[in-house]
């Protein structure tokens with residue numbers, strides 16, 4: 001039988017390369033190991049479609065500005081999931097800088113984790129969030145991780161990573177993302193492999209959801 005309880009929604013934010021995705025993955029694995037289903041969503045899937053924009057122009061878009069995202073759609077989807085409705089979850093391609101044609105039908109879950117760079121800059125989304133986390137990793141470490149990841153997985157050259165970093169990623173981090181740390185309920189240092197933070201947060205979420213502790 002489907003639960004009628006509202007899902008717990010956790011937002012995880014921080015700089016690009018701070019380890020949000022890895023931290024989220026580790027949290028999900030820990031909870032699922034204890035039989036607790038978790039749905040993970042990525043704010044990146046809500047980047048606006050750029051089908052109508054020529055490729056030469058897409059590479060100059062500022063992807064580190066809140067306006068690059070369709071936050072209204074994300075808000076609607078969080079509302080729908082809270083009301084036990086499924087959503088058509090968009091997909092995004094970092095290589096072509098636009099949404100894929102096909103959305104994926106996603107069902108609600110008792111715990112939902114959404115991760116992304118701009119989540120804590122969007123005050124209108126806060127009503128959806130039960131808990132807000134900021135992954136706080138030094139920017140030089142974030143840049144190194146991003147260099148490796150974007151050249152290996154996102155089809156970028158070292159030059160394009162460096163140029164984008166100087167032109168938008170770093171200035172927008174200081175303008176939007178860093179100040180949004182003030183809205184966090186919990187700040188997690190070091191990033192994806194902070195297993196103490198993973199254990200503490202998964203135990204908290206499990207107890208909130210089930211009323212008993214992980215070891216009961």
Ligand SMILES: Nc1ncnc2c1ncn2[C@@H]1O[C@H](COP(=O)(O)OP(=O)(O)O)[C@@H](O)[C@H]1O
Nearest residue numbers: 015016017018019020021022145149191192193
């Ligand atoms: N604590 C860590 N130690 C080593 N590598 C890490 C750590 N956290 C993340 N990474 C790696 O750095 C890259 C960026 O991490 P990711 O979780 O994708 O960051 P974000 O989602 O914040 O952009 C990935 O390749 C990931 O595997």
Ligand SMILES: O=c1ccn([C@@H]2O[C@H](COP(=O)(O)O)[C@@H](O)[C@H]2O)c(=O)[nH]1
Nearest residue numbers: 015016017044047063064094097117169
């Ligand atoms: O088409 C795109 C869309 C996004 N980006 C960059 O991605 C990061 C956000 O993703 P993380 O997984 O948090 O790193 C953002 O900083 C954008 O600059 C892109 O380069 N191209």
